[in-house]
Amino acid sequence: MKKSTFFRGVIAAVVIVMHGCAMVPPEAVVTGPLTAPPPVPISPEVVANGAIYQPGAYGNYPLFEDRRPRNVGDIVTIIIQERTNAAKNVSTSTNRNSNAGLEFGATPSILPGDLGARQNFGVEGSNQATGTGSSRADNLFTGTLTTTVVGVLPNGNLQLAGEKQIAINRGSEYLLFSGVIDPRSITGSNTVASTQVADARIEFRSKGVMDEVQTMGWLQRFFLNISPF
Template structure:
């Protein structure tokens, strides 16, 4: 008897553990780790100790010493300022109208040489004779209308670092910014590929000129937590059939 009671308790504990397990699986993880570095240190170009040549006016690294040259970002580790001004809007609408009418009229004046009433004058005690004729009408119609409208605007400025130089000469950039105010953390991440000739003389570039751009702006904290469903509500949302 005691073993059976313990088994019943164990069976009752299993659904509770399963609910907690599903709730733990349904929790969302951060898509961005704001504490990690943007690029590893081994990607930065190390300055080389160049020996001055005999008769040279500028010993060592001469980058940026050209009179008619510019000092735009061009190597891994340089910084580019990205002006984000994204406006996206879309509208979709659909209208459906269908109609179908079907009618059926079938009569049998004679059945195997006999009259259609088959001699039955009081069919089912209704006081009328038997009539095998069939007359049916079916009408079906449907009307549907749907409209979807989405608008999104993001305006910001973020500095990005050149992480790689592609064989085509284009620059791969990545930028990350994290601002924490009163335990509420706002995280912005930008990744993409830019052309060196699109970079302005002041090392700025608009986000509209970034290829393969991925821009993420999200928050973590009290306000963000209140905008999410609880773990139990997520479980019921996944298994609720209606």
């Protein structure tokens, strides 16, 4: 095998490894199923009792039961109203001064003759420090998403999950959501605010040209990962 061919193969392998290391997909926030599994079809047993309503048949609700979601597969609309504001200011100032001195104005005759003005001394010191810092973050996320009940907890709370995908020309956007809600927080219009969802996970990402222009080049990202500076 020629050396040139060998070096070309080595360079190609290094480039492929660098490309694979650089293109690391973002970590997913919403995990788990995004919709309820379809129920196993059940053939309702026909009871010859002359009643129009037969319990157990899909789509039938008791006469005095509301339509509030409570079973796996029911849908709930989430009103996303996420807004966070955080600010922090820090200011520190310290100042310290110290003085020390010794002076012999007159020396008694009973003391040694070398103990006099030549032993006078004075020391002064000061220390001052000042520091300031500030930080601020504002986030706003609004929208709506209809989710599906994917589980019912023993205490009656509902586990929700859902997604929405929108494709426009050569780009696409998708919204993922999961969380746990109390059925009593669902309004009459079958909606619940995202601020009343426990363990809420909201993920909004895009694919396409708009996402690619925001991504650092793979070679630049590779050297950034190995750079010690």
